[in-house]
Amino acid sequence: MPDFSTLSHPNPNTMSNEETCCSKDHNQLALIFGSLLLRLWLGVRALQTGIEKFAGTASSDAAIKIDGETNDYGLTAAESVKNYAMDHYHGVPQALMGKFEKEPLMPGFGLPLYDKLLGPTLLILGITILLGIAYRSSLFVLGLLYISLTWGLILIKEDGGVAWLGIHMIMIVGALALAQYNRLAILKKW
């Protein structure tokens, strides 16, 4: 009876040099793609989160018409539109800020500083990760940033957020593990 097992599961030990070489190439391509996808995901995640720190809403200034005429009460179109501006900047969401301020372990001087630095840091890390500038160090700093966020969320018992950041940390560790397959980088050092 013929042995069919090797057809479905080729044994690397019985394969020729050429076959092993091609399989390695295939594997390497997959790892390069995997690394690139993680890099894109983490980079976009950090960059857009940083951009969203500058998001706000603006209401229309246009006075509405009532009975065919512009009203003089100052009633304007009720819809507001999302926009981005430096004035909208908020590093730590206002709703969480109040909770952090009440935490005895939260240093008083640190919170305003963190609030100022969080958005720009995310923007910078998003750009360096996406462009591949000091990729591994950027991932490491991003990991540290997520640890700091995790610490804050533990203080205020936001367990869902802690779990959410835990997933991010796994992805960062995955990206670091695949860093040797990182391609298209501007600065490979660090």
Place this chain on the structure above:
Amino acid sequence: MKELPTFLSRRDFLGRSLGTGLVLGAPNILRAATSGGSDKIHVAIVGFGKQAEVLFNCLKNIPGLHFQAVCDISKSKLQRGVGQIRVHQGSAPKGYEDIDEMLAAEKGLDAAIVATPDFWHSPHTVKCLDAGLHVYCEKMMAHTIDAARDMVHAMERSGKLCQIGHQRRSNPRYRYTLEQLIHGKKICGQIVNCNGQWNRSLGASADIGGEKLHKSAIVPTEVLNRYGFKDMHQYMNWRVYRDLSGGPISDLGAHQIDIFNWFLGVAPKRVYATGGNSYFKNREHFDNVMCLFDYDTPHGEVRAFYQVLTTTSYGAGFYESFMGTEASIKISEISHNSIIYREDGAPNWDDLVARGFLSRKAVPAPPPPSADAVASYESAPPEAFDLPGGFNKPAHQPHLENFFEAVRGKATLNCDARHAFESEAPIFWVNPSALSKQPIEFTKEHLHV
């Protein structure tokens, strides 16, 4: 919008009030005698706490103001105020701990914004008016009715403007609702009941300060004592002390009971109130108060219920409702908390919607009747509508704009001290009624300056 008539002018309002036997007196001064033209208005801010910051964030949007001086007994608040103003206008205002020192030293001031604790409103406002300044003072006018009377007398004695911070009076949505919908289109039919509330959670009602207070925020005891506070707890939580404020009914209820009186155009004839310290056992003021005002309006009797709860936020926060035979209007400073219901059988509003006076509001479909409901007892669900627009400024800005337009002689005040007094006077009697568990029939002595 010239063809939209203002259906209740101030003169009409006064006439109607007098016609019902209530003295809602004519204000002496509603606009400054001379227009300031495009000249800068030189402003002092008296008290730079949280409410002053709310006001300052609106004042920053009003052109033509120069902030010349700031006054606060707290060094950290004073520094904060000076810093914010310096960032805004590029030059620092002069900072003072004491208002008398400020008024003596500062020349050329035109107006003052008073945002100090309630028990200081009257002395500070009177000092500023007597010094020749126009004054915008936060509500509640004062912690006692006599102190509020002093403010009216000072306004009339000085001939200066005194606007009280009932900011809803300048809110475009409130003004439109009253003038165009209630008086103009009479969409409510006969208003029979009013209902209002401010329900606030324990978290929002908790004491401020305590051990977490940063040392830079601590005011020395001798300074606190000099300005009427026993200690830091009183200073941070003056709203819960009887000698310093009127409590929740004054702090929160004043805004909304003012709307009852403004919209109905008359003062109530009696109040029944109850309340208690259901949770905050050690507070001097009741932590929850419920009260009922009886009105005789030109259109008939109206009963208005108001509750302020500092122990729960349940029940959609804060709003005022005007319930009529043909429609009910629920209005709030929070626009999404506002809605207008047309009663089944009331005249059709399709024309009003087509012309833009109202918009239809999408509401979820009602649930199917349940087995335990008696269908024949139920009314048909009312149709829901909305105001035709919103407004895109901070809530206090239109009221401040109105004040400074009046200072320039280009507008009349929307809530001068006399009108504010006549609207606030019934509120001063809620706590006495709740404490005595007795209704209070209002007489001239209760309500008049």
